[in-house]
Amino acid sequence: MEFLWGVLADAVEVLSRAGPELWMVVALTLAVSAASTGIGVLLGVPLGAALALGRFRGRGVLRLAVSVGMGFPPVLAGLLLLLVFWRSGPLGGLGLIFTPTAMVIAQVVLATPVAAGVVSGSIRGLGMVPMEQLAALRLGRVARGMVAVREARAGVATAVAASFGRVVAEVGAVLVVGGNIVGETRVLTTLIVEESRQARFGAAVAAGAVLLVIALVVNVAVGRLGGDGP
């Protein structure tokens, strides 16, 4: 127990002395997670609505892709993008490897299927009667989708929370494509990995506490916006 108390005391001290270096990590964590959640939701919501309402060729394949995507191992996504963005790889010319942009792209890949899956599920969860009403409205495809998404707005809020939760807590993909470089691509999760590896447990726990607070605040806030919590 003495050991654990010691770690905790270290963590408190690290937090009380936290300087610009930690805040930079926090800022980058928020920026990367918010950007990737935003893009992921913008792509995922229409995709989810189309999967729930649309009748089009390739829908089965898309549905499967979303299911696979929701459970896609982040570190594998990171590896695949590393190969694509490696200087001598197919998109190496863009110079994106080990940059925050590459981290956002990796997380969009992880967030989009989650947003699509949640939204699709909650639109289908509206049940038969609203669906029949929707059909009776004789609207165009896009308008029908927009009405459905509005009806399922609690699901959209859940999609935002789930996407943000996935990306903010994710370490494998951002570590591989970002490189965890100090002052450039280090985020809270990769900071925790590094501090634990170096046995600086107090600093690791301090970063973990900040990460937890961010995850909780965002989840509660989004739950409020969507009109209901879990």
Added chain:
Amino acid sequence: MGGRSWLTAVLAAGLAAGALGGCSPDETRVTVVAGTTLVDGKLLERVAADYEAQRPDVRLSVVGAPTARALALAEAGSADVTVTHDPSLEERFISEGRAELAVEVFSSRFILAGPRRGSASLGGVSAVEAFKRIAEQGHLFVSRADGSGTHQVEKEIWDRAGLDPTSREWYVETRQGMGLTLQVASQREAFVLVELSVFLTAEETTGLVDAALDPVGLDNSYRAMAVKGSPVTDESLAFVEWLGSQRGREAVRRANLELYGVQIFEP
């Protein structure tokens, strides 16, 4: 299968995996904390496997950490053996009476790696002069900046050049191991001080070249130490003695040949 039997099956699988992964009771585990350069270059892994083949009762767990950290871990009782490359830190560790046994085991050398274009003009130049030119041109330079032996050597070269590159915009600090730092240098077409075996292992993917500096002052000597107060002192002593012995040296030479085709770590 009902819910409960699934749970039982998962638990059983977990336990089986645990048993397979764990240490069998007649094996003694010795934790060897070594510089990340050495670990990333794979030499120690190969040599350790050789030792385990001769001593089936011992299992060596090789963990990479920058030298300063490795010695701190040893002080904290988390390492039984260290293999590090920062003479001044090691001498302090020894003078504080923390080493049961210290042996210089092998040495390789550092090189300056960089993009083909920038490297061409540095052939035969001293490290100090090369660093001065890099700073003058403001060419990107990637540093370990992690208290490793490699970082220590790099800092000494900057010192001798009378320069302080930290906080310059062309100076990138990764604060991480050699492998990742080399990757970052490769992707940014930057210069980096790197141990030769790590460079050669990754040469094809990095696209960087050896600037072929004058090698004076760039040697990289490793010292193995059995940490005093380790619960497995007998086994750690035996391993460190073996590393310095004739058989250990042969194992190092063999590992060199298998891994790199040439002798990089000279016993």
